Amino acid sequence: MKWILVLPFLLVAPLVANEEGGWRERLAESLHLASPDGDWRAQISGNLTLEGFKGHQSNPGLVLFEDDTLFHPRLTLFADAELGPQVYGFVQVRVDRGLDPAEGSMEIRLDEYAIRFSPKGAGMSLQLGQFAAVIGNWMARHDAWQNPFVGAPLPYEYLTGVYDERAPRSLADLGPAAGVDEYAYLPIVWGPSYATGVSLSGRWGKFDYAVELKNTGPSSRPDAWPVSAVDFSHPAFNARLVYRPDLRVKLGLSYSDSAYLLPSAAGSVPPGRSFGDYRQRLVAQDFSFEWRRLQVWAETFQSTFDVPGGSVDTYAGYVETRVKVTPQFFTALRWNRQVHSTVGQGASRFRWGENTTRYDLATVYRFTPDSQLKLQVTSNHPSGDPSEVGVAYAAQYCLRF
Amino acid sequence: MSPLRRFALGSALCVGSLVAASEGVVEGRVALPKAESAPVVQQRYEIVSKEGTVATNPPLAVVYIEGPFARTEAAKVVQLAQRDLAFIPSLLPVQTGTRVEFPNYDDTFHNVFSFSPAKRFDLGRYRPTDTPVPSQVFDLPGLVTIRCEIHQHMRALILVLDTPHFVLTDAEGNFRLTGVPAGTREVKAWINSKVTRARTVEIAPGSTVRIDFP
Structure with missing residues (x-):
């Protein structure tokens, strides 16, 4: 029934003033701050999103709800500031029921903050704060307005059999058999991975590069991202290199090496070992092409988690395309696949995670330059359990200001 | 003579x-x-920051x-350029029937579009080297807000007038x-x-x- 709450917004959306000088323009002007000489300037902006999910076979955006439907409002506020020509900073604050809205009550949360210094003529930037990881090409377009889908690609949200709340006792202690809290299971990359740290990025000819040290790795869950939760005793190292043969094409290579257990898991680690010895190593390749009304993105990931008795691997990838059909209407299609290695010997050999294929189809209609509606259909095809094959639906109304 | x-x-x-x-x-x-102060360019997830x-x-x-006045000369072609992540000029008056070209002089993609009732169009993403330069004919009088889908701060106005x-x-x-x-x-x-x-x-x-x- 909560879906009914969405209807007034959908009815009002086409009526939202689109003209120059309308409410959106006046609001943006009132949220623009500047010193008299214009040397420092700040702009507050944001998104109001109303999301609805139906069908629990899918867990879009790591939304682990048990009921058949879920309604989720979210207010995202950004502050972007420039202090002279060399210093830039931004903050992202969200008001919602959490990055996984299936549980919890409304809260205000500081998700991102960073300050970036770009020395004059150096072609590089140094950034400090809590901000999205430099891995892959989805991070730069994960914002609700830009992402043509309601959720993330599979490698950014599909839970593996590895978890962070304690060290696994053996290979057999992976997956559902471990009996840990479902929020303890880790994807390859946890959404945008807003961990805390420092990054150095820049451009050299046709190459873009970025390296960063973060307090925790790309698979870590949101609770671990603030430096108050996890310190730098076992820092994560992330790196990315992008080759741009042409403005239309980008080829990227990412690498990450990090500890994946939470510090609170230290007590579960065998004598002589540290929780920092349980590493996640990640190699990712990405590709993007954009021209005129077509955009294509693809990424592949190979992630290795150290576990007792060796390591386990998972491989994931997706291909995503967005086509603008008219100035206001576009459609997007995404194919996702994730597979896991087998572990053990002989008859006891087993696959440590569930392989799956997922298809996402979305249509987006922009009522105005600042309001849009997404409708998404997701078809899940986990291998090994035909009863889990199913279709899920999601809708998202987004008002940008 | x-x-x-x-x-x-x-x-x-x-x-x-x-x-x-x-x-x-x-x-x-x-x-x-x-005069308004310069806009803030959102660069949250840019690997390379724009200086300045x-x-x-x-x-x-x-x-x-x-x-209205009768057209006394052939329809004109004028330009609204994109340079240094800004539209130049930011205000362009034209007579109805004028073709406006949108050249891209930046080393990055731009995606010019308008949802204004007087002219609704989307040029898609194009490079500075793409030819012919994308353009549109503005047939109806009215105010057209020009934006870039990629760079949210970019904005220009074309005032289409029924007079020369x-x-x-x-x-x-x-x-x-x-x-x-x-x-x-x-x-x-x-x-x-x-x-x-x-x-x-x-x-x-x-x-x-x-x-x-x-």
Whole structure:
């Protein structure tokens, strides 16, 4: 029934003033701050999103709800500031029921903050704060307005059999058999991975590069991202290199090496070992092409988690395309696949995670330059359990200001 | 000079004088709103930051003689460029039927679009090297807001007018509109989407009329 709450917004959306000088323009002007000489300037902006999910076979955006439907409002506020020509900073604050809205009550949360210094003529930037990881090409377009889908690609949200709340006792202690809290299971990359740290990025000819040290790795869950939760005793190292043969094409290579257990898991680690010895190593390749009304993105990931008795691997990838059909209407299609290695010997050999294929189809209609509606259909095809094959639906109304 | 050429030149001068004699000049000053500070460029997930500050154009006004007037010359082609992550100029008055080209002079993609009722279009993502330069014909009078889908801070206005008699003020608000047909004319000063001031003036042939829009 909560879906009914969405209807007034959908009815009002086409009526939202689109003209120059309308409410959106006046609001943006009132949220623009500047010193008299214009040397420092700040702009507050944001998104109001109303999301609805139906069908629990899918867990879009790591939304682990048990009921058949879920309604989720979210207010995202950004502050972007420039202090002279060399210093830039931004903050992202969200008001919602959490990055996984299936549980919890409304809260205000500081998700991102960073300050970036770009020395004059150096072609590089140094950034400090809590901000999205430099891995892959989805991070730069994960914002609700830009992402043509309601959720993330599979490698950014599909839970593996590895978890962070304690060290696994053996290979057999992976997956559902471990009996840990479902929020303890880790994807390859946890959404945008807003961990805390420092990054150095820049451009050299046709190459873009970025390296960063973060307090925790790309698979870590949101609770671990603030430096108050996890310190730098076992820092994560992330790196990315992008080759741009042409403005239309980008080829990227990412690498990450990090500890994946939470510090609170230290007590579960065998004598002589540290929780920092349980590493996640990640190699990712990405590709993007954009021209005129077509955009294509693809990424592949190979992630290795150290576990007792060796390591386990998972491989994931997706291909995503967005086509603008008219100035206001576009459609997007995404194919996702994730597979896991087998572990053990002989008859006891087993696959440590569930392989799956997922298809996402979305249509987006922009009522105005600042309001849009997404409708998404997701078809899940986990291998090994035909009863889990199913279709899920999601809708998202987004008002940008 | 042959007699025929002499006759043709004489006729042209004569007609030109008659036309000039039937036209007047309107000049004056428009009180402009105060200048806004430069926008903040969102670069949250850019690997390479843009150095420096985006340039801003001072607020200008468009002064025009209310039409409609018959088109006296072939449709023009004008440009609204994208340079240093800004539209240049940020305010462009054109007559109906004008083709506007949108050249990209930046080393990055731009995606020019408009949802304005007077002109709805989307040029898609294009590079500085893409030819022909993407363009649109503006057939209907009205205000068209031009945006870039990739760079949220980029914005320009095209004021499509049903008259060939218009001029942009300078940064101080001064204007001079020549070649205005003599007679009783309504002179308008478009200041922004909410404010357009109008004055009716009598323009005698060969005269200069001064009006200010406070």
